[in-house]
Amino acid sequence: MKPITLTTLRAAKQAGQKFAVITAYDASFARLMEPAGIEVILVGDSLGMVLQGHDSTLPVTVDDMAYHTACVKRAGAGCLIVADMPFASYDSTEQALHNAAVLMRAGAHMVKLEGGAWLADTVQALTRRGIPVCGHIGLTPQSVNTLGGYRVQGRAPEQAQRLREDALVLEQAGAGLLVLECVPRQLGAEITQALGTTATIGIGAGPDTDGQVLVLHDMLGLSAPVPRFVRDFMAGADSIQQALARYAAAVKSGEFPGQAHCYQ
Numbered sequence: 001m002k003p004i005t006l007t008t009l010r011a012a013k014q015a016g017q018k019f020a021v022i023t024a025y026d027a028s029f030a031r032l033m034e035p036a037g038i039e040v041i042l043v044g045d046s047l048g049m050v051l052q053g054h055d056s057t058l059p060v061t062v063d064d065m066a067y068h069t070a071c072v073k074r075a076g077a078g079c080l081i082v083a084d085m086p087f088a089s090y091d092s093t094e095q096a097l098h099n100a101a102v103l104m105r106a107g108a109h110m111v112k113l114e115g116g117a118w119l120a121d122t123v124q125a126l127t128r129r130g131i132p133v134c135g136h137i138g139l140t141p142q143s144v145n146t147l148g149g150y151r152v153q154g155r156a157p158e159q160a161q162r163l164r165e166d167a168l169v170l171e172q173a174g175a176g177l178l179v180l181e182c183v184p185r186q187l188g189a190e191i192t193q194a195l196g197t198t199a200t201i202g203i204g205a206g207p208d209t210d211g212q213v214l215v216l217h218d219m220l221g222l223s224a225p226v227p228r229f230v231r232d233f234m235a236g237a238d239s240i241q242q243a244l245a246r247y248a249a250a251v252k253s254g255e256f257p258g259q260a261h262c263y264q
């Protein structure tokens with residue numbers, strides 16, 4: 001397979017072809033991704049919960065992210081590797097540039113930041129210096145304490161409008177990809193349609209986004225309880241490799257996520 005790049009994913013968006021994203025944090029799992037048909041590996045700060053056992057992503061550090069990004073890089077050949085900038089690592093543009101460079105040197109092809117229009121200057125500064133950016137709006141887990149819990153976002157009309165505006169501002173600032181987490185299906189579809197080149201990646205955002213992402217441990221049935229947008233792909237599979245391949249195939253065919261995995 002030719003290595004996946006941002007250009008590949010933009011072309012997929014234009015062609016209406018769905019792509020599959022999944023988290024991984026080490027070489028053993030990263031090695032399984034390209035053969036399973038996964039285009040993007042997200043080294044997510046969800047590792048704070050599924051690997052480290054914390055009750056949120058807030059304790060994760062830049063050093064943690066760099067370590068796991070380097071582990072994934074050694075085996076994730078062919079996939080685009082996106083690394084999360086952890087909590088409080090991009091509070092100023094200078095800090096973001098410094099910490100993003102640490103993650104790029106560790107092996108990331110792109111970094112992901114949680115937040116809306118307020119991040120526009122930072123996104124622009126990163127992309128201008130050769131650091132591609134994935135935005136992340138809707139439920140942003142690093143803000144769990146201001147959001148009052150892990151809740152669906154964008155149900156109220158004014159909140160939905162703010163998310164639409166955030167998406168457009170981030171695209172304008174240069175974000176190449178945009179994660180939409182826990183938003184109503186209709187809003188996920190509208191934002192995806194409204195963006196010209198930025199490909200959306202949904203998690204609990206319905207089937208109409210350009211790509212889908214799940215946390216590896218959730219889709220392998222290792223987490224409990226899980227939100228409604230998760231499907232256990234290990235159930236009925238003979239191997240982890242088969243579960244991953246079924247996930248990729250279900251995303252590409254549009255079979256996952258189904259109605260049961262959506263918010264209204």
Ligand code: KIV
Nearest residue numbers: 023044045046179213
């Ligand atoms: O950290 C992570 O795994 C994420 C996904 C849930 C999108 O940000």
